Amino acid sequence: MRIVIFGANGQTGRLLTRRALNAGHSAVAVTRRPDAFPFADARLSVAGADVRDAASTIDVVGGADAVVSTLGVPFSLRAIDTYSVGVRNIAAAMRVSGVRRLIVVSSTGAYHYPNRIDTPVALRIAEPVITLTIGKSTYDDQRRMEDIVRASGLDWTIVRPSGLFDLPEPTNYVAGEVDPVGGFTARIDLADYMIALAGDPSAAGKTVVISTTENTPTMWRMIRREAFSSA
Numbered sequence: 001m002r003i004v005i006f007g008a009n010g011q012t013g014r015l016l017t018r019r020a021l022n023a024g025h026s027a028v029a030v031t032r033r034p035d036a037f038p039f040a041d042a043r044l045s046v047a048g049a050d051v052r053d054a055a056s057t058i059d060v061v062g063g064a065d066a067v068v069s070t071l072g073v074p075f076s077l078r079a080i081d082t083y084s085v086g087v088r089n090i091a092a093a094m095r096v097s098g099v100r101r102l103i104v105v106s107s108t109g110a111y112h113y114p115n116r117i118d119t120p121v122a123l124r125i126a127e128p129v130i131t132l133t134i135g136k137s138t139y140d141d142q143r144r145m146e147d148i149v150r151a152s153g154l155d156w157t158i159v160r161p162s163g164l165f166d167l168p169e170p171t172n173y174v175a176g177e178v179d180p181v182g183g184f185t186a187r188i189d190l191a192d193y194m195i196a197l198a199g200d201p202s203a204a205g206k207t208v209v210i211s212t213t214e215n216t217p218t219m220w221r222m223i224r225r226e227a228f229s230s231a
Helices: 011-022 054-061 082-097 121-132 136-150 187-198 219-226
Strands: 002-006 026-031 044-048 066-069 101-105 155-161 163-165 174-176 184-186 206-211
Touching (some): 002 011, 002 054, 026 054, 082 101, 136 155, 155 187, 187 206
Parallel strands (some): 002 026, 002 066, 155 206, 163 184
């Protein structure tokens, strides 16, 4: 497959790009700073584009078998529209180019999951505060993004991870149309799952969750890091 990856220079995007190449796919890493992309490969193209510039997105999605968005920004009290503006332009470019398969990263934090399994006590305490303060603008825009994706007419899948953290290798993660387990998702698990989804037509039109249950950090550590990190 030829996979176009928006947000490729972010923490999840780099992992996803590498896993796509390791799986034998060709990849187009889309970033505003192509000169800063950290690795090269014979099957990798690095494209300079800004998702806020609709014309530049058209130039990079042509010929793709799947488009993946790992766009992410840190929590902020200011207004955020990166997710919604970005995916609107990506979806429009895909329709112009005749590309159908779209996978986007959202978050379980944008939605209430009353049946979440093994919810950490710290998450139950902190989540209402975060969603009303530093996380409000991010989660509001992620919900707008999801609405745009569902109305796009494309073969979309929305992926909702929980608090993102780092592990060296994928785990036996829990994923699918299920309730979240715990409060964490390893970026390497998210990257692994999204590559699998790119080639899975049965996942089109679905909103899925991915949870990591092995070697997870403490919730308070995650809250501190999540406040200052992006996907």
